[in-house]
Amino acid sequence: MNNKLSKLWASFKKDKDGLIPCIAQDRTTGEVLMLAYMDEESFILTNNTGFAHYHSRSRGKLWKKGETSGNVQEVSEIRVDCDMDTILLSVDQTGPACHTGNRSCFYRSIGDILKEQEQQDPKQYKTRGALK
Amino acid sequence: MNNKLSKLWASFKKDKDGLIPCIAQDRTTGEVLMLAYMDEESFILTNNTGFAHYHSRSRGKLWKKGETSGNVQEVSEIRVDCDMDTILLSVDQTGPACHTGNRSCFYRSIGDILKEQEQQDPKQYKTRGALK
Numbered sequence: 559m560n561n562k563l564s565k566l567w568a569s570f571k572k573d574k575d576g577l578i579p580c581i582a583q584d585r586t587t588g589e590v591l592m593l594a595y596m597d598e599e600s601f602i603l604t605n606n607t608g609f610a611h612y613h614s615r616s617r618g619k620l621w622k623k624g625e626t627s628g629n630v631q632e633v634s635e636i637r638v639d640c641d642m643d644t645i646l647l648s649v650d651q652t653g654p655a656c657h658t659g660n661r662s663c664f665y666r667s668i669g670d671i672l673k674e675q676e677q678q679d680p681k682q683y684k685t686r687g688a689l690k
Numbered sequence: 691m692n693n694k695l696s697k698l699w700a701s702f703k704k705d706k707d708g709l710i711p712c713i714a715q716d717r718t719t720g721e722v723l724m725l726a727y728m729d730e731e732s733f734i735l736t737n738n739t740g741f742a743h744y745h746s747r748s749r750g751k752l753w754k755k756g757e758t759s760g761n762v763q764e765v766s767e768i769r770v771d772c773d774m775d776t777i778l779l780s781v782d783q784t785g786p787a788c789h790t791g792n793r794s795c796f797y798r799s800i801g802d803i804l805k806e807q808e809q810q811d812p813k814q815y816k817t818r819g820a821l822k
Contacts, residue, residue: 562804569807579711581722588720590713593776605800638803639795640788644725646796656772663771664778668737671770672694675701 563605567598571643577613580645582623582655585634591655592663594623596645608633610647629653695737699730703775709745712777714755714787717766723787724795726755728777740765742779761785 570578577595584591596604599620600611610631614621624630631649638645656663666674704710709727716723728736731752732743742763746753756762763781770777788795798806 562807566800566804566807574706579725581713581725583722590715590722590778593711593713593771636800637796638798638800639725640790640792640797641795642803644795646722658772660772663773663776664769665772666770668698668768668770671774672698675694675698 560602560606563602564598567601569642570638571641573643575615577615578643578645580612580647582610582631582647582649582651585648585650589662590664591631591649591651591661594621601645604633604647605636610649624652627653627657629655631655692734692738695734696730699733701774702770703773707747709747710775710777712744712779714742714763714779714781714783717780717782721794722796723763723781723783723793726753733777736765736779737768742781756784759785759789761787763787 572578577597578601579593580596581593582591583589594612595615596611597613597620600613603611603620603622610623610633612621612623613619622630630652631647632652633647633649635648636645637648651661654661656665658665702710709729710733711725712728713725714723715721726744727747728743729745729752732745735743735752735754742755742765744753744755745751754762762784763779764784765779765781767780768777769780783793786793788797790797
């Protein structure tokens with residue numbers, strides 16, 4: 559099976575670092591939980607273990623989602639897009655997916671973030687508004 | 691408003707090409723439709739027009755989704771993840787999102803693709819199986 563998975567991985571389109579973006583979606587609610595990156599090792603481990611593994615770009619190493627927090631992702635299906643450069647996992651998420659404690663990493667809208675930035679620096683926004 | 695959006699864009703974490711991956715999700719069904727990339731121009735146009743715009747990496751230029759096919763994406767919400775390096779659009783998709791005519795670009799599972807590859811080259815898979 560690993561031969562087949564390696565061949566499959568070889569047919570994917572990787573980015574300049576040899577990685578592929580991977581979306582994790584909650585199997586039951588459809589909520590998009592996060593986006594992370596896979597290399598060949600994490601792709602094969604995800605297939606073989608049934609738990610989501612990624613490649614941490616900041617730490618430069620293999621990362622089993624939830625390995626320290628316990629907030630693992632049990633994978634029920636792995637899909638690939640038309641041009642084979644993005645992976646979509648359907649997962650059962652234990653606990654929150656986000657390190658902030660939110661269920662999903664996408665817990666803020668653009669409007670929320672603009673408000674945050676305005677509160678952090680109200681004068682700047684006032685000036686900018688006056689210049690409009 | 692464009693000043694605020696440019697400031698917001700500046701606070702995002704871009705990839706080496708100055709782009710951010712952007713997931714489009716069907717507003718009503720929750721289905722993940724596609725992943726594409728945004729630059730500052732497409733991000734601001736998406737905000738200002740209410741229709742999804744991306745940066746085509748293959749053509750190296752701005753791309754309004756559906757500009758030729760008519761299969762546009764009307765955007766109801768734009769979300770950003772915790773570390774501000776991925777965008778999530780909630781969209782009303784006209785027609786199929788995928789250029790293959792499928793509703794979603796993620797129309798194949800890993801199992802489907804392995805079967806496709808086996809059918810294209812059955813001898814190779816037979817040999818590989820025997821070597822296991």
